[in-house]
Amino acid sequence: MSDDAALTTALRRGTIEYCVLALLDERELYGVELVQQLSGALGMSTSEGTMYPLLSRLRRNGRIATTWREAPAGPPRRYYTLTSDGEAALTHFRTEWVAFRSGVDRILGTESK
Amino acid sequence: MTQTDQLVVDYLARVGRAAAGLPAGRREELLADLREHIDIARAESGAETEAEIRTILDRLGDPESIVAAADTQTDLPRVPAAPLPPYQAAPPRRFPWLVLTIVAAVIGTVILFCGFVMFAVRDSGGADQPAPAPEYPAPTTVTVSTGP
Numbered sequence: 001m002s003d004d005a006a007l008t009t010a011l012r013r014g015t016i017e018y019c020v021l022a023l024l025d026e027r028e029l030y031g032v033e034l035v036q037q038l039s040g041a042l043g044m045s046t047s048e049g050t051m052y053p054l055l056s057r058l059r060r061n062g063r064i065a066t067t068w069r070e071a072p073a074g075p076p077r078r079y080y081t082l083t084s085d086g087e088a089a090l091t092h093f094r095t096e097w098v099a100f101r102s103g104v105d106r107i108l109g110t111e112s113k
Numbered sequence: 114m115t116q117t118d119q120l121v122v123d124y125l126a127r128v129g130r131a132a133a134g135l136p137a138g139r140r141e142e143l144l145a146d147l148r149e150h151i152d153i154a155r156a157e158s159g160a161e162t163e164a165e166i167r168t169i170l171d172r173l174g175d176p177e178s179i180v181a182a183a184d185t186q187t188d189l190p191r192v193p194a195a196p197l198p199p200y201q202a203a204p205p206r207r208f209p210w211l212v213l214t215i216v217a218a219v220i221g222t223v224i225l226f227c228g229f230v231m232f233a234v235r236d237s238g239g240a241d242q243p244a245p246a247p248e249y250p251a252p253t254t255v256t257v258s259t260g261p
Contacts, residue, residue, distance in 0.1 A: 031146065032153045039172075049173035052146040053183035056139070074156030078149065 012042065017054055017063075018097070021082060021090040024064060030077035031055070055080065063089055117166045121151055124170050131180040143183055147173065 016038070023029060023037055034055070035048045044050070058064045063086035066078045082090070105111045114122070125144055132140040154160070154169045173179070 030153070031150055032157070035150065045172060047174035047178055047182075048150075049147060049176075049179040050182035052143060052150070053179070056142055056146065056183075075149075075152050077153065 008043075012044075015097075016042065016051075017058060018090060018093045020051075020054065020058060020080075021063060021086050021093075024080055024082040025087065025090060028067075028079045028081045030069075030079050034080055058086070062086075117161060117163055120163065120166050120170065121148075124151075124173075124176070128176040128179060131176040132183065135180065135183055139183060143179070147179070 019038060019042070020034065023034060029037070031052070035051045038051060039045045039048045055064070059066065062083055064080050065083050066080055068076050068078050071077050102111070125148060128147060129140065129144060132143060135143070150173065151169055155166070158165065158169075160166055160169060
């Protein structure tokens, strides 16, 4: 793994799952939609598959849930939804993130003026 | 089975082989998730040419990376298993100075304290009566008590 790839992997670790929760906080999404939105936003469009293990873990931890729905065309879709545990985790993370980010910005000298 | 179906089957077989080390339940779940993704992506884009299927699979990424992600998805975030840089001992330079400073400070405090005690004993001893056995061994009383 190149240094750049290792850096972005390290940066995503620990934050990406909250991006999932935040997307699902807006509306429920089925796998393909969720994975494409996330990978599009985070520049991971050639590793969409790596999100499924993450979704699986969030499901096991009870932060998201899934329900099947019929689609107007094609196979039924499995929609991912945020649970109340997931909502609480997201709220908590938002607070932590702001504090963490501003601390790092202060140290790096990257505060927005 | 069409040639495009064969591409999908081969891809999932590669994932299955890469995931041989995962618990069976997790492996099956991962394969089911990926199969579902491919089915829906195909249905939505009407992708039927070989190139179109390859695009869907390329976007999913290579099987080893997907399984590596599954492997690290334990219930707590883990530090990536990057090779550690060669161990470097912390430079020992500052450490003895710190210890010496502390030792000197302690000795200084003890000396000051003893000095204070000696003065206190001498003052309370007074000039008009022999000193009663003092609580603290003071050099002045030690010299008085010698002799047969």
